[in-house]
Amino acid sequence: xxxxxxxxxxxxxxxxxxxxxxxxxxxxxxxxxxxxxxxxxxxxxxxxxxxxxxxxxxxxxxxxxxxxxxxxxxxxxxxxxxxxxxxxxxxxxxxxxxxxxxxxxxxxxxxxxxxxxxxxxxxxxxxxxxxxxxxxxxxxxxxxxxxxxxxxxxxxxxxxxxxxxxxxxxxxxxxxxxxxxxxxxxxxxxxxxxxxxxxxxxxxxxxxxxxxxxxxxxxxxxx
Amino acid sequence: xxxxxxxxxxxxxxxxxxxxxxxxxxxxxxxxxxxxxxxxxxxxxxxxxxxxxxxxxxxxxxxxxxxxxxxxxxxxxxxxxxxxxxxxxxxxxxxxxxxxxxxxxxxxxxxxxxxxxxxxxxxxxxxxxxxxxxxxxxxxxxxxxxxxxxxxxxxxxxxxxxxxxxxxxxxxxxxxxxxxxxxxxxxxxxxxxxxxxxxxxxxxxxxxxxxxxxxxxx
Numbered sequence: 007x008x009x010x011x012x013x014x015x016x017x018x019x020x021x022x023x024x025x026x027x028x029x030x031x032x033x034x035x036x037x038x039x040x041x042x043x044x045x046x047x048x049x050x051x052x053x054x055x056x057x058x059x060x061x062x063x064x065x066x067x068x069x070x071x072x073x074x075x076x077x078x079x080x081x082x083x084x085x086x087x088x089x090x091x092x093x094x095x096x097x098x099x100x101x102x103x104x105x106x107x108x109x110x111x112x113x114x115x116x117x118x119x120x121x122x123x124x125x126x127x128x129x130x131x132x133x134x135x136x137x138x139x140x141x142x143x144x145x146x147x148x149x150x151x152x153x154x155x156x157x158x159x160x161x162x163x164x165x166x167x168x169x170x171x172x173x174x175x176x177x178x179x180x181x182x183x184x185x186x187x188x189x190x191x192x193x194x195x196x197x198x199x200x201x202x203x204x205x206x207x208x209x210x211x212x213x214x215x216x217x218x219x220x221x222x223x224x225x226x227x228x229x
Numbered sequence: 230x231x232x233x234x235x236x237x238x239x240x241x242x243x244x245x246x247x248x249x250x251x252x253x254x255x256x257x258x259x260x261x262x263x264x265x266x267x268x269x270x271x272x273x274x275x276x277x278x279x280x281x282x283x284x285x286x287x288x289x290x291x292x293x294x295x296x297x298x299x300x301x302x303x304x305x306x307x308x309x310x311x312x313x314x315x316x317x318x319x320x321x322x323x324x325x326x327x328x329x330x331x332x333x334x335x336x337x338x339x340x341x342x343x344x345x346x347x348x349x350x351x352x353x354x355x356x357x358x359x360x361x362x363x364x365x366x367x368x369x370x371x372x373x374x375x376x377x378x379x380x381x382x383x384x385x386x387x388x389x390x391x392x393x394x395x396x397x398x399x400x401x402x403x404x405x406x407x408x409x410x411x412x413x414x415x416x417x418x419x420x421x422x423x424x425x426x427x428x429x430x431x432x433x434x435x436x437x438x439x440x441x442x443x444x445x446x447x
Contacts, residue, residue: 008344011341011344012341012342012343012344014341015338015341015342016342018338019327019330019334019338019342022329022330022334023327023329023330026329027329085325085327085328086323086324086325087324087325087326087327089287089292089319089321089323089324090324090325090326090327090339090384091342092292093290093292093314093318093319093324093339093343094314094338094339094342094343095314095342095343096314099342228294
């Protein structure tokens, strides 16, 4: 209960800060919208297969998340507020609060990116419910991974290389599964069952990521 | 290891550090430091630059793990955790409040995250104590260095810790601010433990016992 209360305080603090500064939201959205627009203008309405749409949209979401989601901890370190946060809340509460913040941010970004992508890339979502479920799963997987990586990145001297070196190998299996799971939603015929299986695999992989992230975070955060 | 102490149960508040040492990579900052303090007097930590005053305070606050030795706060509290969180508070020039939050939001966040039930009156009285009650709704990022130092003091005072650790508390403060520090230190010494790290002669006068970090240099 104490952890939940402290996590809620961390989440409120981060949401309030983000609403006032819009550092993360603007950088993520700018990257995502610029990427989608660039691909759209390059392809000039050329038709893509459902698998290509699924791959492209997750590439955009992943790299957009990478530009903004790790900043939470880096900002704490750069602004000298990290020790205040460590005095205020337990590592578990910090992890949960930051995870929920990243999740909220990514959900908001996905809510913009997916419709914009479909509009600019002439992609049709034939199974909106499946698409929404896979998008939610993807948001949880990416947030879970970027939360602990953000804490590691904040401690590293070569911040950008640490994230690039660690995030891709950890998230690659999840991204491949997300592409497989969302392809049927874009209309890839005959693979609906395969999509569901891939979605279940994402759930399992995300669960493992979350447990490992929860267990490892105190060691990363406390020194 | 830093822990809540082994001796559970009621008893007099006591902070005890035994054979403390800290190394950053190959560089050893200090070693063999022992101290014990109880409510009623102020312990002043002195020492030349780089001797480990701030490092010691961070270890005592549970924010840094010692390389050697132990820190115990007795009586142990059930569920107080391994980091003494909620019982110890540290104000230091290197610990900043959130610039984009107002003073009231900073104090409210600090108290709520620590699990304190202090309400709006507690927030207002902490701000009043440091002379910033008329700036409660202004973002801390707009404050001067001296006002920011007062915010640091307001945060730890609002938390009402059993152990208050102050690292250069008069940093950036004017004469009025120095009087405020004296008031905070004297109040804390009556109700709990207060440890001050400073090289300022006027601040050091507040102490009744002294530890020189230079004696523990490796």
